Amino acid sequence: MHIAEGFLPPAHAVAWTIAAAPFVVYGARQVVVTVRKHPSAGPLLAAVGAFSFVMSAIKLPSVTGSSSHPTGTGLGTAIFRPPVMAFLGTIVLLFQALLLAHGGITTLGANAFSMAIAGPWAGFAVFFALRKAGVGLLPAVFALAFVADLVTYIVTSVQLALAFPAAEGGIGESFAEFLAVFAVTQVPLAIVEGLITVVVVRVLIQVASSELVSLGFLNRNTEREEVQS
């Protein structure tokens, strides 16, 4: 989903940057608020950022004969909510653009919008709905990570289709073409990402349950037992 440097026309690059900016700025403020309110959650914040950093660096093979990478945004979204992930995900993308020539500065806004904003919010909406419906914590986390991963790539396809409508068939045709590159390829990766996210959440519940309770991710006692039994 990293749209390469210079691969969005200037008007689109600017528009996506403007669209992403308020989410990222609000997210940055939420990071400060979170750390001030829960000082011992600092390492946890670093951990979820690092998780996204690692996951979005790992290219995995897929059934389509091409490879792609997960996004790693599900973990931070689950624990810290989407606004915080908007900021952390953008930092990850900035690092990759500056140091690895992966993605780009001109496409940072568009990439942040898909990976750090749209994906996490879509995943969180599913997580919230599943939890309301009484689904267990870990299955809901799996669904969150799966949806966040997949939606990221769908949004990338929309962004590219808007920028490059096909001569015949227009935006719809382009969308189908970009989706053909990304969507099916991403399904097994999203499942893998969901499984790994569940594992990390499970480990964190073991060692950092007091932070997860104070952050509102875990309910006191009842849920800890539900997961650990």
Added chain:
Amino acid sequence: MSTGSNGRSMAPMVIALLGLAVVIAVGSLLFGYSRDAEAEFGGADGQAEEVITEIHEDYEPWFSPLVGELPGEVESGLFALQAGLGGIVLGGAIGWYAGRQRGRREAESTTG
């Protein structure tokens, strides 16, 4: 199987889920090869660039990466570095909480 806070109870689940993740990743690779024995598993991001140039033959990227085009070997090294650095931070944070939890438990067992 004890379900206490000793951490052992989660090991089977962690191993099973990670095992399943590996099976899906390797299975995807094998399935990809079974459909096309010469599949190259090129990156989807790169394929999207190809689709762009198919749709708009005359599209020229108007900005190039600040670090320039890197040789493949150097690039894969940077990706390894990225994964390594992220792994250190992630492991360090989990280790920090695990150590704290252990300290708490030891304090409890000496006082109680």
